[in-house]
Amino acid sequence: MKNNRIRILYIDDEVHNLNAFMASFRRNYEIYIANSAQEGKQVLKGIDVHIIIADQKMPTTTGVEFFNEIKNVLPDPIRILLTGYTDVEDIIDAINKGHIYSYIKKPWDEQELHRTINNAYEIYSARKQLKEKIVELEKTNDELNRFIYSTSHDLRSPLMSVLGIINLSRLDNSVTDPNGYMNMIEMCVTRLDGFIQKIIEYYRNSRLELEFERIDFNNLIKDCTDTFKHQNTAINFNVEVDQPVEFKGDTFRISVILNNLISNAVKYQKPEEENPTVNLIVKVEPHKASIRIEDNGIGILSEHLNNIFKMFFRSKNNNKPGSGIGLYIVKEALTKIGGTITVDSRYGEGTQFEITIPNRNEFDS
Structure with missing residues (x-):
């Protein structure tokens, strides 16, 4: 049963306090004691404790300073401060920074300390379960x-x-x-x-890590349009690229974005349109690239515009085959590289997407 009990390390430079704590709580908890911050660190190297209680007023190192030192190395144990005097600013600062969970005034009230320990252990257990669930997920x-x-x-x-x-x-x-x-x-x-x-x-x-490299938008746009020209040879692609400065970005994700948007512009053309057109306008600046993709296709119903970036959403105003995942991938890819996208569409007239992508060349300089 001992291994199932709450393990507590109590640090205090006054021996009679250590003895009193041991006498009061050893029946309920598994107690470890230390008479200095340094000795407490030694105990923590060999014992996995749930709760650490430290006196604030100790020589060399205060309780708050001790908790501050171990917080990053041992983030899991719940920290409780014992203080025999009122140093409100230090205590509030320690609580705000997450160095301590709570504080108890000395001489302590045994019932109050019992409640604080049990509440602290509940928090410890909840955090541990949450971490385990996160790892599992x-x-x-x-x-x-x-x-x-x-x-x-x-x-x-x-x-x-x-x-x-x-x-x-x-x-x-x-x-x-x-x-x-x-x-x-x-x-x-x-x-x-x-x-x-x-x-x-x-x-x-x-899954893939971001990888930034130099991008020539003339070549990238040509590769993308060449991929889809055979789907509708009647479509006229108008391409304007203004790239006076070097651009760095994630080639894979930008290609995915352009391929999906251009594919939609080709796929959702009106069958009766005599002059099907897709315009691609790119403007590269030192801090960003702005890309506009517009078509004169069937357009999107206004009530659907807020849903088109949701996974598996498909507009019911067309009978074209589609997975309902393309625009979702576009939005996810843009989020990965810190870009944005807006859409403007008129049913029966066409659709326009505008995206902005940060120029990582600026961040490298």
């Missing part, structure tokens, strides 16, 4: 992320095989498909692959 979250990433990669391989088989059957005309089932299979597989790629983007954004 972090472990679970890490395992879940790894599972999602591994599963996503494993799923892409058979999907690519299916697409390869479909393309092969078309080349050698080995399959007769008057009802267009092959096209439907291809469309479903492509949609599923797109969703898996979004999951991989989400995982990488949440």
Whole structure:
């Protein structure tokens, strides 16, 4: 039973106080004593205590000074100060800075000290349980992320095989498909692959460390637009890049942001639009880059604008395929790199996104 009891270290330079404390509380708690701050530190090296009680007025080191010294090394034990005189400013300062949990006036009242010790131990136990839960949640979250990433990669391989088989059957005309089932299979597989790629983007954004490097927005924008031109060859991309100064940023996350926004601008065009257009305007300044992406597509209903950055939200005003995760990833990636995003859209007329990204070149200089 002794190991289950509350362990207390009591530090006081007056021997009769140590003896009185031991006599009063040894039946209820596991007591350790020390007659100086230095001796108390030695005890703490070998004993894992729950509560430390120290007298304020000790030679060489006061109780507050002692708690201040051990706080970072031993943050878990709850600290209680005993004081025989009223030094209000020191006590208030110690409480405010988190050096002590509470203080008791000497000579102590045994019942009051009992209550204080028990309350302190409840706090100690609650903090310990909270830390254990946090560690458990972090472990679970890490395992879940790894599972999602591994599963996503494993799923892409058979999907690519299916697409390869479909393309092969078309080349050698080995399959007769008057009802267009092959096209439907291809469309479903492509949609599923797109969703898996979004999951991989989400995982990488949440796990990868920030890495800042020089970015040429002319090249970056060209790479992004080239990726989506084949989806709608009628779209006219108007690109304006004003980059008079060097820019440093996280290439991976900025590419993810641009790819998702440009993909939406291409995907959500109006079928009847004679001149589908996507404008990309980039202005780089010493402290930031401002990027505007606008289209003349179907637009977003005004009542949906507050929800578009939520995970899996999809507007009901279109029948386009989508995962509902792209804009959520955009927002998360921008948060990671300290950027912002705003949206303005008119239903039936088009949508405009404006993002700002800090120039890390300024922080390095």
